Amino acid sequence: MKYDFASIEPKWQKIWEDEGAFRAKDFDEKPKYYALVEFPYPSGAGMHVGHIKAYSGLEVVSRKRRMQGYNVLFPIGFDAYGLPTENYAIKTGMHPRIVTDKNIEKFTSQLKRVGFSFDWSRVIDTTEENYYRWTQWIFLKMFHAGLVFRDNALVNYCPKCKVVLSNEDSQGGKCDICHSDVVQKSKTVWYLRITKYAEKLLEGLEKVDYLPNVKQQQVNWIGKSTGAFVNFKIKETGETLRIYTTRPDTLFGVTFMVIAPEHPMLDANRDKIGNIEALDAYKEICAKKTEFERTQLVKEKTGVKVEGLTAVNPVSGKEIPIFISDYVMMGYGTGAIMAVPAHDERDYAFAKKFGVDIIPVIKGGDIEKGAYTGDGEVINSDFLNGLTNKKDSIAKMLAYLEEKGVGKAGVQYKMKDWAFNRQRYWGEPIPIVHCPKCGMVPLPYEELPLRLPKVENFEPGEGGESPLAKIPSFVNCKCPKCGGDAKRETDTMPQWAGSSWYFLRYIDPHNDKAFADAEKLKYWLPVDWYNGGMEHVTRHMIYSRFWHKFLYDEGDVPCDEPYAKRTAQGLILGPDGEKMSKSKGNVVDPNDVVDEYGADVLRTYVLFMGDYASAAPWNESSMKGCKRFLERVADLSDLVGKGAPSEKVEASLHKTIKKVSADIEELKFNTAIAAMMSLLNDIYDAGTLTNEQFSLIIRLLCPFAPHLAEELWQSIGGKGLCSLAAWPEYDESKTVASHIEVAVQVNGKLRATISLPANCEKDEALDTAKADARVLPFIEGKTIVKEIWVPGKIVNLVVK
């Protein structure tokens, strides 16, 4: 058959769409399977081939599952709120709504051209009213549950985007959107209390099937540490200075305290502090430093002694000085530490610079040279002296602290509460009203959605004020509680809000009574397999697991973990081996590839180009191999019925079915396709193929190159759509050959391969091996000291 992709691909895409071939059926009695891929942000540039690779993995899995008789939900949608669209709107004067609609249209047509088997009846758009009303609804639920709060705090602020960023969005001290340096700024902003779920998020990881590195990254991000909170008295005021430490066993070695420059104790005692001006000046310098500068100067410790306040060690009664330094962060622990310079590198560097005492309390180091962080016998520590096990000394110290009421065991997490706001236009409005009498008042649920008003000017105000603040008709409102004049919140939600629950909406996308019907949720959840990018494991994944766990606690979803399994694909790099980007001019447009090679070649190539989980550079000439492969499949029709059926082809076919079936489950598409190519080589060698064999091959190919498969299926008179035909079964007995090739080694070195019956016994194998002409020269005149026989694989003769 001539392989005319340009005519067959649109033809089958239309038939699939007309017949609703890939619609998921709620409550169907077939077993359900929910496969999820990360929905795209519809940017103006359109999709690039990286998107195609990201979706092709579970596309193949979904198609295989359908053929295996599952009721498959494989949805797609658009995560359309976000800054790039808004920035584009500012530049061009086009409204973000119009820009978004255009981009979605473009993405949709690109996706359809590739022939993905998405359920197009369930498409969602996070910026649509009947979607974001439920985003707001969940926010209100969180508000009522006490998980939403406002706080004046040091926040990550991007001066270029004029927007407050969450911790997750400013990883590495760079703005996630424009990559400029993030600065610290004091501002009153919205937070979601994700830290309340830190332990649950950590525990939940134990029962899900995530890639090990995905799991590890989340564990690190949550960053649990166990230690103790200890109260130090301030001699002059009688106040308590509370610190967190992981090493309460070194309490006798504390020679000074360090508190964060922003620690509230300073302002509370301005009159008692002798050098408050110097402290203020230091604090100011720190605030101006970018995150980058703060971490660049790691070696050089800075700080100022707090004159007029002295801390008292609760176990030794010793009086010790207090310093402020920016190596202690207000955002972790209590913003104050006990410094043990003998056993902590940072404390040691600080002590050396400021001339503070260094008292060793664990044997093993040399305080002249540096801090000793290893284990050893406890010394200089009163009742702990002589203990050699860290666990024991920590336990003993904790017991003592508890008994005295000056400390107790505690847990800390690196994860911080989620700064949940953007001072921009293109996002979900936060459904809260500020009333002069009643304070913060949530909108009643019935008033949702709180619509995003139309505006002319999307520019954010100087100092990070939302564009919504400039619209009196939006801002001025009545208090839902007392009916008096009030003002609306003008911040919008961050980009990650809509994507935190989108997988739930696919289950019931048109429901206007609830975010999704409870029975439908019960039928479809959890997501059986979720695939996406590594860049989302510490943001989107954590956020959405948090929302889901909250909804579970509220009784709104039937399971506590949303994703049963999570994998990740690797990037497609440009032909130059660099990451694809517009500025480098190395982006490959899938439309161009479809035009020249067809969707089936594109699909096959993105899966064949390398290990699915690793990055691999685009290589057009390598793609030609996939084109040849599909052409050779199309040409198989010429061989059908020619000559006598070949036993070799039959064996090779059944082995291939087995391998392809197994490889798909492990995302090893490259070897699955290689196996099919190999099968083709065998068939062309044999020059013959039966009708039945051809039918199996077509179905085996279908998940990868469905258009060609449908065309061939039709040509052999297959019933219905190939996409819904039965997945090929292999016959185990046919995959086992009657005789096998066995390697013969002498002293571990390969000397020959011999052909043996498949069920050959040890004696027979050894005899055949020893008699082989290629083996004889290596054993003649020597003693065989050991004979190894690995059935079906190898003979190894050890000679002396």
Next chain:
RNA sequence: GCCGGUGUGAUGGAAUUGGCAGACGUGCUGGACUCAAAAUCCAGUGGUAGCGAUACCGUGUCGGUUCGACCCCGACCACCGGCACCA
């Protein structure tokens, strides 16, 4: 610094997890077809030596375990990803 990962021909990558290293694809070389090119088909293609059968060497480096190591263990080197003054 900490955590995770990777290292294999000219090249993208395979290797049933300790059992024939280099599957499959690309590229390259030679040949067929063609006036010619493209496409297609056939043969070859890790290195060294040899006309040859064959021999020796070969999975980042060095060492170890084993009848046998790309695979396991120890030390080191290089690169990639994540976190990072986290107390």
